[in-house]
Amino acid sequence: MPLNKIVLRKLKMRLKDPFVTSFGKTQDKEFFIIEAKDPDSNAGYGESVAFTVPWYTEETVKTSKHIIEDFLIPILKSSIIHHPNEVTELFRPIKRNNMAKAAIEGAIWDLYAKRENIPLAEALGGENGSIDAGISIGIKPSTQALIHTIEKALEEGYKRIKLKIKPDADVEVLKEVRAHFPDTPIMADANSAYTLEDIDHLKKLDDFNLMMIEQPLAHDDIVDHAKLQAHLNTPICLDESIHSVEDVRKAYELGSCKIINVKIGRVGGLTEAKRIHDFCREHEMEVWCGGMLEAGVGRAHNIALSTLPQFVLPGDTSSSSRYWEKDIIMPEVVTKHGVIEVPDKPGIGYDIDEEAIESFTEWVKEFPM
Template identity: 60%
Template sequence: MEITRITLRHIKMDLLYPFTTSVGTEYDKEIIVVEATGKSGKSGWGESVSIVQPMYNEETVQTNWHIMNDFLIPLLMKAPINHPDDITERFSFVRGNFNAKAAIEGAIWDLYAKEKNESLAKVLGGTKEKIEVGVSVGIQTTELKLLQQIENYLQEGYRRIKVKIKPEWDIKILKSIRKHFPQINLMADANCAYTLNDIDHLRALDEFNLMMIEQPLAHDDIIDHAKLQAKLETPLCLDESIHSAEDARKAIELGSCRIINLKIGRVGGLTESKKIHDVCLEKGVPLWCGGMLEAGIGRAHNLAITSLANFTLPGDTAPSAHYWKKDIISPEVEMKDGYIYLPATPGIGYEPNLDMIEEISFRKKTVDFENSTSKSCDSQIQI
């Protein structure tokens, strides 16, 4: 596999509905779309999942552009890549910056699969033909509005409901949900909104028969989560705390969680995602794939990794129409009876709509590996 060109395009898409968590509300999404072109003439595609503010983690869209342009792409140009797994070692010079690494690595994985004429799911080792779909419900302005949204999603066929919680939007809300929907697969995502001082408060959530409570404590913690898990019947799920297979191993051995939410961007790409999958499989800890409000390219990567055997719980892999008036891929990701059927076509299985991507791009840079040149184009669109 020989890479001849990397193109970065910075786009902005409006969400259909605002999405609120304990750390803030998002109304739109800025995305860096990465295109990796090979000597074969084929292109692979990746997508940065960072947001404009360092709220979920320390990365932003602006830092992603800087790290990709000034460090990661030059590292790729130093020598050929034989296999996408090689990229982890190549990028090890750069600490952290997992979202930026994952975006470029994802594009190269897609290119690799296309040049092998196989689906991305297959080259990753996936075995599934379809995956169960869950949905994440943000914090709403009223309890009634939340219940109505859940009812709508259940009618659409979603197989798991995740609700965002925070202090004063938790026990009363979950009690109401369970009263109206006693049998649904329900989980709560706290996005680091609690501390160990809230142990007794969090123990009250045991009565609601939740699938899990996701990341209730600090974003970088695995010690206090172990103390909390020992006091709860409900399984804890770690999200923000897990950046590598080593993090997963340590958290599991400490008893910090019984479930792990994997996000490709959070852990630096598909290669590390596979390693985390294997650790969890060996330890008997189930996985599910979380979402970062991805557009179609990032969503296609999520579907591919979810095809691996130990992704046994429904993920945040809702179809395109749940988030966007029009997605940047064709066909769009669609759900049928609570499942998304994995494409068998080469690569991610969805074709990026290049005309649309170009139309909504306000910054673009192409780096030509063969001639060691780069071209930039910045428009005057205000964001």
């Protein structure tokens, strides 16, 4: 896989509506698009997912730039790559910084699939021609506003509703939501807002027949989640605690959770995401693909990953128009009746909208290889 250029492009896009969780609010999304080019004019694209503030993980937009420019690109420049699987090992000497690694690795995977003239989903071993789509709804200013948003999502056909919760907006909110939507598949995402001291309170969530409660305890915890899961009927899903297949193995052996949320950026790229999928398939753990408010390139990578067979639960990947007035890919991602059709073109399957991407670009830097 000869590389002759890496292009790093900084973008800023405004979400249609602010996205609110227990740890903060996002309105403007800053991120990088990485373009990996070969001498035959093929180009692969990756997208960074770190936020401007380190409230999800320790990474930020600025730290990603530093790691990509000063460490990851030089590693690629001094290496020969035959297959994208090798990129994870090349980057291993750089500790953590998984979102920076995933952005570069995603571009290499897309380039590889285009050089092989196959869809990225096929390159990963995907089996499904379509995926079920869920939706993630941030904390709303009122329960009525939340109920209205859920109604609209269900009218659009989304297969699963994820609600953000926190200690002062959980049981009463879910009680009212369940009264309006008694049979809707609903999960609650706590984003590490609770501790084991809240165990009696969290047990009340068993009354609402939830699909799962996602990451109720500390972002780096596996041990206390095992203690909590032993007291809950509701399955725990781990998100922030999982950075590798080794983390999944430990969580499985401890009984920390029953479900895994796989986010490409959080685990360091598609290669590690596939390893996690394979472990979960072998051990009969359900997995689904989480979202990080991606624009079109990152969304396309999520779609490709979700075609792997153990992604049996609807993910957070939804229509581009759910978040953006205009996306950076053509055509935009569209959900019909809760389903996204997987594109069959080579690579990520979507074209880059050059005019759109240029309109959101703040700066561009090129690195000859």
